[in-house]
Amino acid sequence: MDFENETLEKMEQKRIDYNRKYANWYKQMSKDMQQEKHLAYAETLKKKGERIKSCMNIWLWDIYRKNKLLDLQKVNRCMNNRFCPNCRKFNLSCAIHNLKKPLNDLLLDGYYPYLVTLTIPNVLGKELKRTIEKMNKAFKKLFGAYSYDLQGKTTKGFKDRLICFEGALKVLEITYNEESNTYHPHFHCLFFSQQYDQELFIKNTPGEFSNKRNSYNFYSLLDIQIMKLWTMYFKEIRVNEKNYNNTKLQDCFICDIREMDSAGIVEVLKYTFKDTDIKSYDVFKNIELAISNKRIRQGYGILYNLKLEDDADGEKLSLEEFLNESEVPSLLVVREIKELLTSYRDYKKISRSKVHEDIIKI
Ligand SMILES: [Zn+2]
Structure with missing residues (x-):
């Protein structure tokens, strides 16, 4: 899939609209549970809050400067949290x-x-x-x-x-x-x-x-x-x-x-x-x-064994079609979606993971 700038802008907006709010509510709920002496659950909620707050704040890309291409290797996410709109x-x-x-x-x-x-x-x-x-x-x-x-x-x-x-x-x-x-x-x-x-x-x-x-x-x-x-x-x-x-x-x-x-x-x-x-x-x-x-x-x-939750790895599409000239990539770490929209705005940003294919359409 392509992470077009428009897609990234939407993701960033969702983070602003929802993730901060949910992070605060997790914090509050963690305090509530602490008061009710559910200590382990309080700790889980605290961690969930921290993770939903920091969702998508580290992106690892292979950068091909000559080709103006960013190929996503990894992005930290809160994974199985159902409240995070982007992870959902x-x-x-x-x-x-x-x-x-x-x-x-x-x-x-x-x-x-x-x-x-x-x-x-x-x-x-x-x-x-x-x-x-x-x-x-x-x-x-x-x-x-x-x-x-x-x-x-x-x-x-x-x-x-x-x-x-x-x-x-x-x-x-x-x-x-x-x-x-x-x-x-x-x-x-x-x-x-x-x-x-x-x-x-x-x-x-x-x-x-x-x-x-x-x-x-x-x-x-x-x-x-x-x-x-x-x-x-x-x-x-x-x-x-x-x-x-x-x-x-x-x-x-x-x-x-x-x-x-x-x-x-x-x-x-x-x-x-x-x-x-x-x-x-x-x-x-x-x-x-x-x-x-x-x-x-x-x-x-007959569908009992179906795997329907998150599965980050899997098959990858070939890189060839995205490169105009051969180039050895270097690693780029980006902390903020905003940085992708500014410093790397004119780069083509892709994820070759096949499981990401449909993300735009849904
Ligand atoms: Zn998330």
């Missing part, structure tokens, strides 16, 4: 890169990809962490209800299921509603099946009235089954025929399944939360408590 972008491009091949292979093997959204009602900040843990448990059961053993052994899944899924990818997103001071954790997922039955996806059963759209929501047969099972697993209601039949659609949490379109994959992987939602220290604290040390993206079934 790197992580996302990494996840997309890592998913490309397995996804392609599945499509070539005849799998159909489906987009699934699973929601629950909004919760208060203090309930967020426990709620996400409950959702993770419910998801495991839901996937279990639809999965079957590829070796052809008998299945323990839900016996009246309308379809089988052999793999899934689940991504957590949390939005914040300022008016009610509540959080809306939900899952965006990709499900993979070798089955395809158009009938299951026709949305022709009216559900609840949507004030937003001023019309009824309509659901397909598969929507309804997923809504019922998801709600029952979340509420820890035993799934049997009687309970299933007694579960009314209007009491279910809203879910949706549809065939995946081309924009789907990035949309699924994209957000854990939006920076603009983190309006106050309280919101920051609730989300940090809820998601620290948790996997945001997780594969299931």
Whole structure:
């Protein structure tokens, strides 16, 4: 990828807008935890704050002065911190890169990809962490209800299921509603099946009235089954025929399944939360408590072993196409993005790491 000046300017702006604020909030949260005698956690938070503050303040480049080229070797980052907007972008491009091949292979093997959204009602900040843990448990059961053993052994899944899924990818997103001071954790997922039955996806059963759209929501047969099972697993209601039949659609949490379109994959992987939602220290604290040390993206079934977090190394593109004349580089250390935009403004700046390819587009 090219780090065009415009891209670097945006990165710098994000650092100014968010990283300083988050660094201060980490400091404050560390003090809070110290007072509550959670000393180890207080120390972790202090370090996280220091790292998010110093993210991207050391850049190591190979400099080719004759060619006016900077080739990125290393940049220090806060890595797995989900609050850092720039690292989130790197992580996302990494996840997309890592998913490309397995996804392609599945499509070539005849799998159909489906987009699934699973929601629950909004919760208060203090309930967020426990709620996400409950959702993770419910998801495991839901996937279990639809999965079957590829070796052809008998299945323990839900016996009246309308379809089988052999793999899934689940991504957590949390939005914040300022008016009610509540959080809306939900899952965006990709499900993979070798089955395809158009009938299951026709949305022709009216559900609840949507004030937003001023019309009824309509659901397909598969929507309804997923809504019922998801709600029952979340509420820890035993799934049997009687309970299933007694579960009314209007009491279910809203879910949706549809065939995946081309924009789907990035949309699924994209957000854990939006920076603009983190309006106050309280919101920051609730989300940090809820998601620290948790996997945001997780594969299931045939996608179980997928690596979706940051992976700094990997294949590199060849340097040849960037050099007009052969030249031995020297090492350049840059402390500030600003320096790249001033002293090295007219240099072409590249990263040859393949995992950085998509960073501009997302
Ligand atoms: Zn960072």
